[in-house]
Amino acid sequence: MRFTKTTIQQATNLLLKSKNVALFAHTRPDADALGSSVALHLALAKANISSQVFCDSPLSQEMIDMGFDQYxxxxxxxxxxxxxxxxxxxxxxxxxxxxxxxxxxNTLTIDHHGGDYYSANNCVILYSATAQIIYEIISGFGIELDKQIATYLYAGLCTDTGCFSHSNTNKDSFLLASKLVEYGVNVEYISRLFFKDTSFKQSKFIGERMNKMLSLCDGKFVVIFAQEQDWQKYGLTRLACEGMVSHAIDVKEAIVAASISQYGENSYKIxxxxxxxxxxxxxxxxxxxGHKFASGCQINGDLYDIIDKLEREVIYYL
Ligand SMILES: [Mn+2]
Known part of the structure; x- marks a missing residue:
């Protein structure tokens, strides 16, 4: 197979000449993966093209609150x-x-991570969110956007930019946000859902994890970690660890932060x-x-060995 670079215009044409499209959001999906996929699905429907969104993982409560589970x-x-x-x-x-x-x-990738091409057609642009690429693609569909599509795209843009605060936030992120908000997006709802809402149990769990945080490399490397029993104690699932890393990187002295959460008996998600x-x-x-300043991996082994391994890597690059 030849892996070719695909422009927005070419991706738009590819989609418009299709009759039935399969859309795949990534595993353990976030709001950009699902917001982009479902927005594209709804826009295709308006252009009289049938499509189906697939994702291999169960959806988090936030994703269900967004209504993605219906699609x-x-x-x-x-x-x-x-x-x-x-x-x-x-x-x-x-x-x-x-x-x-x-x-x-006949495959097409629509993505903003900038990895190797793996599809016949690769519409890969280093925007702050895939939602931004989707917006440009569906702008060529000749359809009218609506509040639902705008909300889904906004959710992707808002979450991938950390509520417009990460280093990937730029003029174009705000320009797109401004266009989407015109369709009546409830900005407060989205930021509350993804950045503020937390259950009482979750707050207690995070409080405990923050209390156990490790400060390594003279404080430049902060580690927050959780094992199964830590969330089970509060009647939570491992989803309780999502976003935990932000508490570690929020430490002023930290240059690097890791969250380490148990994923299997002898396996951890970093x-x-x-x-x-x-x-x-x-x-x-x-x-x-992942991205340059936000990445993830899975490592097998003992928790403290993993912390040592990461510390050695961080020391090497500091
Ligand atoms: Mn994304």
């Missing part, structure tokens, strides 16, 4: 004339459906954040990836 199927079915991966920097991000996707001829410090190269060494 997303966790079992793959059907035959399509175009297969599209949305917000997936590499084919593995498609998760369980990766083999389905990679065995197709999220790394950097302040103008490339954490992608560290995650890549453990087979992970």
């Amino acid at each position: 997303v199927k966790s079992e793959f079915f059907g035959q399509y004339d175009l297969y599209v991966s949305v917000d997936c920097g590499d084919a593995n991000r498609i998760g369980e459906f990766a083999p389905v996707f990679t065995s197709q001829k 999220s790394l954040r950097g302040k103008n410090f490339d954490v992608q190269r560290i995650c890549a060494q453990f087979g992970g990836g």
Whole structure:
């Protein structure tokens, strides 16, 4: 297969000449993956093109509150004339459906991570969110946007920019936000849902985890971690650890932060954040990836061995 670079215009044309499109959001989906996929699905419907959104993972409560569960199927079915991966920097991000996707001829990637091309057509642009690429693509559909589509795109843009505060936030992020808000997006609802709302149990759990945070490398590397019993104690699931890393990187002295959460008996999921410090190269060494200043990976082994391994990597690059 030839992997070619695809412009917005070409991606728009590819979609518009299709009759039935399969859309794949990445595993453990966030609001950009689902907001982009479902917005594209709704826009395609307006252009009289049928499509189906697939994602291999259960949806978090926030995603259900957004209404994404009404559109997303966790079992793959059907035959399509175009297969599209949305917000997936590499084919593995498609998760369980990766083999389905990679065995197709007519594939299109719409993504902003800037990884290697793995589709026949690759519309990869380093925007702050995939939602931004989707907006430009559907602008060529000749349809009228509505509040729902605008809300889904806004959710992707708002969350991927950390509520317009990460270093990937730029003039274009605000320009798009301003266009979307014109359709009546409830800005307060989205920021509350994704950045503020937390249950009492969750607050207690995070409080305890923050109390146990480790300060390494003279305070430049802050680690927050949780094992199964830590969230079970509060009747929570491992989803309680989502976003935990932000509390570590919020420490003023921290240049790098890690959250380490148990994923299996002897396996941990790592999220790394950097302040103008490339954490992608560290995650890549453990087979992970993401963005330059926000990346993740999974490491097998003992919790404290993993902390040591990460500390050695951080020291090397500091
Ligand atoms: Mn994204």
